[in-house]
Amino acid sequence: MSLEPVSAALARAGAVLTIDLGAIVANWISLKHRVPGAEVAAVVKADAYGLGAVPVAQALAAAGCKTFFVAHLDEGMQLRGALPQPRIFVLHGPNPGTEADFAAAGLIPVLNDVEQVRGWAALARASGLPHSAALQVDTGMTRLGLSRAEFDALVADSESLAALAPTLLMSHFACADDSSHPLTAMQIDNFTAFSRALPGIPASLSASSGIFLGAKAKFDLVRPGIVLYGGNPNDAPSNPMAPVLTCSARVVHVQDIDRPQTVGYGATYTVPGPGRLATVAIGYADGFLRGIGERPDGFPVFADANGVKARLVGRISMDLATYDISDTPKGSIVPGDTIDVIGKYASIDDLAKAAGTISYELLTRLGPRLHRIYRNGTVI
Amino acid sequence: MSLEPVSAALARAGAVLTIDLGAIVANWISLKHRVPGAEVAAVVKADAYGLGAVPVAQALAAAGCKTFFVAHLDEGMQLRGALPQPRIFVLHGPNPGTEADFAAAGLIPVLNDVEQVRGWAALARASGLPHSAALQVDTGMTRLGLSRAEFDALVADSESLAALAPTLLMSHFACADDSSHPLTAMQIDNFTAFSRALPGIPASLSASSGIFLGAKAKFDLVRPGIVLYGGNPNDAPSNPMAPVLTCSARVVHVQDIDRPQTVGYGATYTVPGPGRLATVAIGYADGFLRGIGERPDGFPVFADANGVKARLVGRISMDLATYDISDTPKGSIVPGDTIDVIGKYASIDDLAKAAGTISYELLTRLGPRLHRIYRNGTVI
Numbered sequence: 202m203s204l205e206p207v208s209a210a211l212a213r214a215g216a217v218l219t220i221d222l223g224a225i226v227a228n229w230i231s232l233k234h235r236v237p238g239a240e241v242a243a244v245v246k247a248d249a250y251g252l253g254a255v256p257v258a259q260a261l262a263a264a265g266c267k268t269f270f271v272a273h274l275d276e277g278m279q280l281r282g283a284l285p286q287p288r289i290f291v292l293h294g295p296n297p298g299t300e301a302d303f304a305a306a307g308l309i310p311v312l313n314d315v316e317q318v319r320g321w322a323a324l325a326r327a328s329g330l331p332h333s334a335a336l337q338v339d340t341g342m343t344r345l346g347l348s349r350a351e352f353d354a355l356v357a358d359s360e361s362l363a364a365l366a367p368t369l370l371m372s373h374f375a376c377a378d379d380s381s382h383p384l385t386a387m388q389i390d391n392f393t394a395f396s397r398a399l400p401g402i403p404a405s406l407s408a409s410s411g412i413f414l415g416a417k418a419k420f421d422l423v424r425p426g427i428v429l430y431g432g433n434p435n436d437a438p439s440n441p442m443a444p445v446l447t448c449s450a451r452v453v454h455v456q457d458i459d460r461p462q463t464v465g466y467g468a469t470y471t472v473p474g475p476g477r478l479a480t481v482a483i484g485y486a487d488g489f490l491r492g493i494g495e496r497p498d499g500f501p502v503f504a505d506a507n508g509v510k511a512r513l514v515g516r517i518s519m520d521l522a523t524y525d526i527s528d529t530p531k532g533s534i535v536p537g538d539t540i541d542v543i544g545k546y547a548s549i550d551d552l553a554k555a556a557g558t559i560s561y562e563l564l565t566r567l568g569p570r571l572h573r574i575y576r577n578g579t580v581i
Numbered sequence: 582m583s584l585e586p587v588s589a590a591l592a593r594a595g596a597v598l599t600i601d602l603g604a605i606v607a608n609w610i611s612l613k614h615r616v617p618g619a620e621v622a623a624v625v626k627a628d629a630y631g632l633g634a635v636p637v638a639q640a641l642a643a644a645g646c647k648t649f650f651v652a653h654l655d656e657g658m659q660l661r662g663a664l665p666q667p668r669i670f671v672l673h674g675p676n677p678g679t680e681a682d683f684a685a686a687g688l689i690p691v692l693n694d695v696e697q698v699r700g701w702a703a704l705a706r707a708s709g710l711p712h713s714a715a716l717q718v719d720t721g722m723t724r725l726g727l728s729r730a731e732f733d734a735l736v737a738d739s740e741s742l743a744a745l746a747p748t749l750l751m752s753h754f755a756c757a758d759d760s761s762h763p764l765t766a767m768q769i770d771n772f773t774a775f776s777r778a779l780p781g782i783p784a785s786l787s788a789s790s791g792i793f794l795g796a797k798a799k800f801d802l803v804r805p806g807i808v809l810y811g812g813n814p815n816d817a818p819s820n821p822m823a824p825v826l827t828c829s830a831r832v833v834h835v836q837d838i839d840r841p842q843t844v845g846y847g848a849t850y851t852v853p854g855p856g857r858l859a860t861v862a863i864g865y866a867d868g869f870l871r872g873i874g875e876r877p878d879g880f881p882v883f884a885d886a887n888g889v890k891a892r893l894v895g896r897i898s899m900d901l902a903t904y905d906i907s908d909t910p911k912g913s914i915v916p917g918d919t920i921d922v923i924g925k926y927a928s929i930d931d932l933a934k935a936a937g938t939i940s941y942e943l944l945t946r947l948g949p950r951l952h953r954i955y956r957n958g959t960v961i
Binding site for chain 1: 725835
């Protein structure tokens with residue numbers, strides 16, 4: 202952390218991302234009410250989907266969250282440095298030769314492949330002690346995890362199983378956001394069968410969208426990610442989660458136009474004149490996805506300019522985006538002011554949809570130039 | 582920098598990005614031959630398009646590059662810390678109140694708005710000395726820069742002009758990648774007229790694509806960005822620039838499939854069985870854009886698996902992607918091995934096209950989890 206006053210860094214910033222840790226905690230608590238009897242963990246991989254793994258996990262741990270998931274060993278080591286107590290699962294499991302790093306940091310690997318199982322069992326045997334691990338099984342996504350035959354062979358090998366000390370049985374839905382997809386019911390059936398073959402071990406199938414599938418997908422532990430951060434789990438008309446983010450971008454240039462004019466790269470968009478435009482200091486290098494500005498007629502995108510709706514016009518540049526502020530009083534917005542490009546008039550789901558992607562991608566690519574401010578970190 | 586051996590960090594890494602600084606320098610030198618008589622600067626904003634502003638600028642400065650462009654004040658301050666000598670222009674200009682920070686770090690602002698002009702002139706007057714600045718003028722992109730009327734008023738104000746000490750007159754093409762676009766010729770004409778009204782001041786219109794428009798777009802200084810990093814400037818069938826990047830992703834899981842099987846989120850893609858799949862530790866959180874896996878039939882994407890072409894199958898996840906390695910010998914690729922997901926079989930332009938975007942966006946979103954290795958930093 203820098204020793205300079207926050208105000209100086211803020212004055213230089215092109216755009217500011219405000220992260221409401223209280224809203225993240227409130228989302229986590231609301232999920233606990235949805236899955237009574239199951240443990241609610243938190244997925245904080247990819248730097249908590251771009252929002253900061255350490256502050257997010259600290260806020261959730263203070264609220265009672267006892268289990269976290271990251272993807273990479275390095276992410277686990279970083280989180281362990283900040284949080285000595287909770288369980289931390291590492292979804293990718295150990296690269297060969299890194300097993301001892303997991304043990305040293307007290308991280309629990311998710312074993313996704315028979316080679317990872319062998320490596321972890323070898324570590325346990327060499328130490329003479331069982332070493333806890335999670336077992337990932339493939340129930341139909343065809344991405345990670347033991348096949349049923351590989352799993353059955355392991356279950357039959359009681360010596361290896363004892364060395365591994367499985368502490369969680371896991372799988373992952375391919376289509377949980379579509380409750381009518383036939384694969385969803387099939388994965389639940391498959392996972393139930395896996396789980397019966399390994400009695401007494403807690404089981405976990407559902408991530409964010411799965412939590413909203415109801416009791417049959419609940420099992421013993423759920424692993425929410427995007428819903429903690431305010432994403433809509435199932436593209437429902439009304440998002441059940443509280444918004445977590447606002448992003449304010451600094452105005453670099455205001456211009457009056459007196460006639461219709463093309464704006465930005467490719468001259469793809471014509472603004473009717475007369476009017477007024479503001480160009481702000483955020484672009485696709487900041488994760489304000491280029492696709493957001495690619496389909497302006499089908500998916501108009503708005504910002505909040507002093508309470509006035511301002512429409513995005515033209516393509517998004519690497520470092521800049523332009524909004525039509527014709528409806529604001531002349532002189533009310535000048536260079537140095539900010540407008541909210543994520544917030545009241547543009548949710549993360551609105552922006553992702555405009556870009557033809559999902560809010561997960563928007564969040565994970567929010568870039569390092571955005572100045573981050575955390576709010577309500579001590580609510581709980 | 583960490584004090585641990587590089588090999589330990591490498592062993593933990595999920596994916597490794599290798600950046601050939603020698604190729605960046607070679608690209609810069611090749612541009613010098615294209616624009617004899619003009620200065621060739623280097624655009625290193627957005628952390629040199631994700632590749633590392635400091636190592637890239639150090640390599641180019643060692644090769645003779647004397648002028649750099651960044652977007653934000655913080656980027657300029659970081660670069661100045663590493664490079665005391667060269668000129669550093671800051672494209673966004675000063676936020677109000679940050680003018681003194683520019684002067685203290687010896688950074689030259691690009692003034693994009695009359696308010697920025699006023700703020701900078703006020704600093705110069707208060708100090709009693711002229712303070713160099715670049716003037717941005719709008720020639721038709723409608724994004725940043727003084728209008729012709731604002732410019733004429735400034736030129737007529739000799740006291741303000743003397744305080745500003747303009748050292749560069751700038752504008753930016755909207756459609757330079759399309760030499761037949763009518764806006765391109767119009768912007769050249771407009772910029773020529775601006776330049777004649779401010780004689781004796783070096784002028785700069787062309788960025789990467791503009792350099793390939795020929796002598797009429799050359800003026801006194803060119804500002805290449807993406808072409809330094811190996812991007813194809815004009816979507817030409819043969820890319821004139823040398824590739825700069827490879828990205829190797831670690832295999833987490835290998836699975837044999839014995840029948841046709843859907844793969845990944847949404848079960849959007851069916852792999853014909855029998856065959857073999859490898860899931861690797863790179864995903865859209867790393868900037869391996871989700872769109873790359875969205876249009877597999879129109880834009881097949883390949884990786885280099887030990888010299889064998891392996892096709893991307895299914896959607897890209899946040900942290901993972903899956904390739905069909907059926908054409909590799911069984912047992913030749915196991916967890917812990919790597920395959921090249923950017924390289925011989927997938928250029929940055931191939932991947933960007935598959936995702937429906939441009940290589941600029943792919944590069945600027947390459948994420949912090951990618952372990953970066955620099956090669957050939959001392960060639961020049």
